[in-house]
Amino acid sequence: MFSQSEENYIKAIYHLAVDSSVKGISTNAIAKKLATKASSVTDMIKKLSEKKVVVYKKYQGVTLTDFGKKTATNIIRKHRLWEVFLVEKLNFSWDEVHEVAEQLEHIKSPKLINELDIFLGFPKRDPHGDPIPDSEGNLQIIEKSLLAVLNKGEEGICVGVDDTSSEFLQFLDKQGIALGKRIKVIEKEPFDGSFLIQLEDKELSISNKIANNLYIQK
Numbered sequence: 361m362f363s364q365s366e367e368n369y370i371k372a373i374y375h376l377a378v379d380s381s382v383k384g385i386s387t388n389a390i391a392k393k394l395a396t397k398a399s400s401v402t403d404m405i406k407k408l409s410e411k412k413v414v415v416y417k418k419y420q421g422v423t424l425t426d427f428g429k430k431t432a433t434n435i436i437r438k439h440r441l442w443e444v445f446l447v448e449k450l451n452f453s454w455d456e457v458h459e460v461a462e463q464l465e466h467i468k469s470p471k472l473i474n475e476l477d478i479f480l481g482f483p484k485r486d487p488h489g490d491p492i493p494d495s496e497g498n499l500q501i502i503e504k505s506l507l508a509v510l511n512k513g514e515e516g517i518c519v520g521v522d523d524t525s526s527e528f529l530q531f532l533d534k535q536g537i538a539l540g541k542r543i544k545v546i547e548k549e550p551f552d553g554s555f556l557i558q559l560e561d562k563e564l565s566i567s568n569k570i571a572n573n574l575y576i577q578k
Contacts, residue, residue: 362411364466368394369404369437370413376430381516384421412570424574433497439465440493441476446546454487455529470516471550489520489539490576505578508553508571515544515558520575528573534563543576 362370372393376385387401394401405422408414413428424432427458442464445451452460467473474495477483484500485491491499504519518541522529532538537561546563553568 362431366404366408366411366413367431367466369401369408370424370428370432371435371439373414373422374429374436377424377525382421384417384423386421417578430446433493433499435465437493437495437497438467440490441480441483442471443486443488444480444483445476446561450524453529453533455533457487458526487539488524489508502577503573506572507555507557507574507576508568510548510576512545512547512548514578516543516573516576516578519541519577521573522575523573531570535559535566536562537564537574539549543574549567 369390372390373385376389376393382387387398387405390405391398405414405416408428409416411456412425413431414422414424427552439461441575442461443457446457446460447454477495483492491501492560494497502519505516506522507518510516518539519535520539521532537543541559544558545555546558549555555566555568557564557566
């Protein structure tokens with residue numbers, strides 16, 4: 361029903377909506393997300409509107425219809441299941457899977473994805489800690505906070521990352537920071553927002569940028 365390009369737009373709009381406090385998403389925001397021209401976004405929005413995936417209102421932006429949201433979560437489900445498969449069954453590291461899953465998420469066969477879900481034992485989260493939608497598009501939401509908002513003496517378990525780039529994940533690997541690890545804030549530097557944390561049996565200094573890309577569950 362949808363081309364690969366259309367699916368990329370649908371997924372991008374969904375992620376922008378989740379990350380935004382505003383209802384409608386601007387064409388400029390979509391263009392920035394997909395590194396494309398605003399004129400290209402306008403053309404695509406017209407196509408997706410005709411397919412009842414989005415609604416566009418001038419000065420209010422783009423919103424996904426219920427059908428659009430279901431389509432988006434289906435794409436995301438495929439992406440995250442493939443990431444689990446690559447890590448658990450093909451021994452990929454968590455910094456290698458995103459680009460490969462970007463290609464695999466466009467496979468159309470619902471039977472293949474449902475069988476993949478069964479084969480993997482119905483995983484709830486991908487290797488980066490993100491929830492995997494079920495076949496109906498439902499997401500299991502957990503309470504989590506960015507490490508950056510924690511105060512001195514507070515601690516929790518690392519449950520996810522905001523930045524899934526290979527560079528960031530490789531940096532975390534070098535520092536021994538991984539999902540499931542307990543992190544405690546020892547000091548928080550007012551000058552630059554950097555942190556001194558306790559990671560199991562060692563102390564580690566991390567930047568504010570790093571702290572703003574790690575999710576913690578208290």
